[in-house]
Amino acid sequence: MALNLEDYFLPASLQEASTLLQRYGDGAMVVAGGTFVHGLEVRGLLTETVALVDISRLGLRGISESGNGGVSLQALTTLAEVGAAPLISRNPAFGSIGDALQYPPRQILNVGTVGGCVAAAAPLYDLPAAFLALDGQVQASLAARQRAIPLNDFFVGLFESALQRGEIITAIELPAPAARSASAFLKLETNANDLSILNVAVRLTLDKDGKCADSRVILGGGVGETYVRATSAEAALRGQTAGEASFAAAAAAVVDDFEAVEDHRASAAYRRHIAQVYVRRTLGTALARLG
Amino acid sequence: MKTIELLINGATHEVSIEADETLLQVLRNRLDLTGTKKGCDSGGCGCCSVQVDGKVVYSCMMYAAGAAGKAITTIEGLGSGGTALDPLQQAFIEAGAVQCGYCTCGMIMNASELLATTKNPSEDQIRHAIAGNLCRCTGYTKIVDAIKLAATRTAG
Numbered sequence: 001m002a003l004n005l006e007d008y009f010l011p012a013s014l015q016e017a018s019t020l021l022q023r024y025g026d027g028a029m030v031v032a033g034g035t036f037v038h039g040l041e042v043r044g045l046l047t048e049t050v051a052l053v054d055i056s057r058l059g060l061r062g063i064s065e066s067g068n069g070g071v072s073l074q075a076l077t078t079l080a081e082v083g084a085a086p087l088i089s090r091n092p093a094f095g096s097i098g099d100a101l102q103y104p105p106r107q108i109l110n111v112g113t114v115g116g117c118v119a120a121a122a123p124l125y126d127l128p129a130a131f132l133a134l135d136g137q138v139q140a141s142l143a144a145r146q147r148a149i150p151l152n153d154f155f156v157g158l159f160e161s162a163l164q165r166g167e168i169i170t171a172i173e174l175p176a177p178a179a180r181s182a183s184a185f186l187k188l189e190t191n192a193n194d195l196s197i198l199n200v201a202v203r204l205t206l207d208k209d210g211k212c213a214d215s216r217v218i219l220g221g222g223v224g225e226t227y228v229r230a231t232s233a234e235a236a237l238r239g240q241t242a243g244e245a246s247f248a249a250a251a252a253a254v255v256d257d258f259e260a261v262e263d264h265r266a267s268a269a270y271r272r273h274i275a276q277v278y279v280r281r282t283l284g285t286a287l288a289r290l291g
Numbered sequence: 292m293k294t295i296e297l298l299i300n301g302a303t304h305e306v307s308i309e310a311d312e313t314l315l316q317v318l319r320n321r322l323d324l325t326g327t328k329k330g331c332d333s334g335g336c337g338c339c340s341v342q343v344d345g346k347v348v349y350s351c352m353m354y355a356a357g358a359a360g361k362a363i364t365t366i367e368g369l370g371s372g373g374t375a376l377d378p379l380q381q382a383f384i385e386a387g388a389v390q391c392g393y394c395t396c397g398m399i400m401n402a403s404e405l406l407a408t409t410k411n412p413s414e415d416q417i418r419h420a421i422a423g424n425l426c427r428c429t430g431y432t433k434i435v436d437a438i439k440l441a442a443t444r445t446a447g
Contacts, residue, residue, distance in 0.1 A: 005309075005311040008311070034357060039352075042332065052356075054354070105424075106401060110346035110348055
């Protein structure tokens with residue numbers, strides 16, 4: 001369906017991949033697992049793409065501890081591999097990641113990649129919301145240059161990221177979570193294989209008195225062109241005792257943080273309602289994970 | 292057109308393809324392996340499911356050029372030597388899990404990965420595992436029964 005496709009490249013090095021991307025410019029598209037690219041193709045959005053650059057043979061696969069308790073997820077690690085990694089599943093701070101991976105079918109988990117779901121820059125994707133709640137950052141490579149981009153600065157618009165031409169994501173890095181941190185994620189979808197109508201990812205960090213020392217409340221799905229950090233909801237939690245009252249206050253505040261999309265899948269009013277319900281529930285789940 | 296080598300069901304196939312052909316298109320249209328079905332063609336229904344390096348994938352979402360060199364298994368490759376039925380195929384017949392049959396091959400390719408990784412899966416695990424496969428006849432109860440039956444026969 002990408003009628004003008006001229007070639008499918010399988011570069012053997014990052015350098016070669018970057019060179020191809022620079023040579024073809026807007027006519028090139030990176031393929032990692034390929035599900036996002038295919039999704040664009042079947043919607044007729046790849047008519048200007050003449051070259052696909054498949055980076056799946058470059059290694060870049062695996063999950064490791066990055067020194068101080070943080071975790072580094074190499075870009076081509078599949079979603080299934082993330083879900084199976086004890087470094088992720090045993091740490092309640094990373095609970096939102098495990099939650100987000102409950103939704104996609106096996107066929108997507110087996111091929112979709114960590115770097116691909118971030119590079120897509122589509123707020124409809126689940127896992128990046130969890131990464132945002134964990135203050136993740138992107139490692140990107142262009143020729144000999146390697147740089148870190150905080151995820152907060154990465155998503156510029158719909159399908160638009162801070163990556164420069166030829167630049168390729170090599171890893172997603174999650175900093176060491178503070179003590180007494182837990183996170184959770186919820187997705188509203190219509191069936192088992194759906195893009196999100198609304199997503200909520202939260203991270204809660206408590207002080208020794210059980211008060212909210214720090215939090216992140218991230219919204220995805222039909223909330224605009226990029227993910228939204230719900231700063232009013234976070235402000236409502238700050239310094240408060242973690243529990244029903246502060247969670248209800250955060251839920252009430254979240255409607256100030258985003259412009260809900262109105263479309264055939266859900267009204268804006270329904271999305272606003274669900275955002276409140278899901279903020280309350282995810283915070284409750286995160287708190288329960290702190291036991 | 293370019294020529295690639297695909298390793299399917301243990302045999303190497305040299306095949307000339309267009310750059311944008313999916314694995315599903317090559318399997319069905321160039322290699323006549325029509326057990327793999329074309330359904331939604333957009334990664335939503337699962338009837339094109341095959342295994343690549345032992346992992347179930349949507350063949351409609353995978354570019355054939357990217358599948359070169361990987362071990363691809365289709366429904367034709369299940370069972371011993373392509374003659375005896377796989378326990379899952381036998382169980383689907385015995386449990387009456389086939390209505391129109393269009394989703395069956397994808398269901399079996401999916402369940403085959405589940406049984407390879409999980410001995411005696413619970414009903415929840417089975418239903419969760421096949422969430423990416425739609426049965427348009429809505430015959431899920433007998434499909435789940437069939438997977439359970441195959442699981443009990445292969446667990447020992």
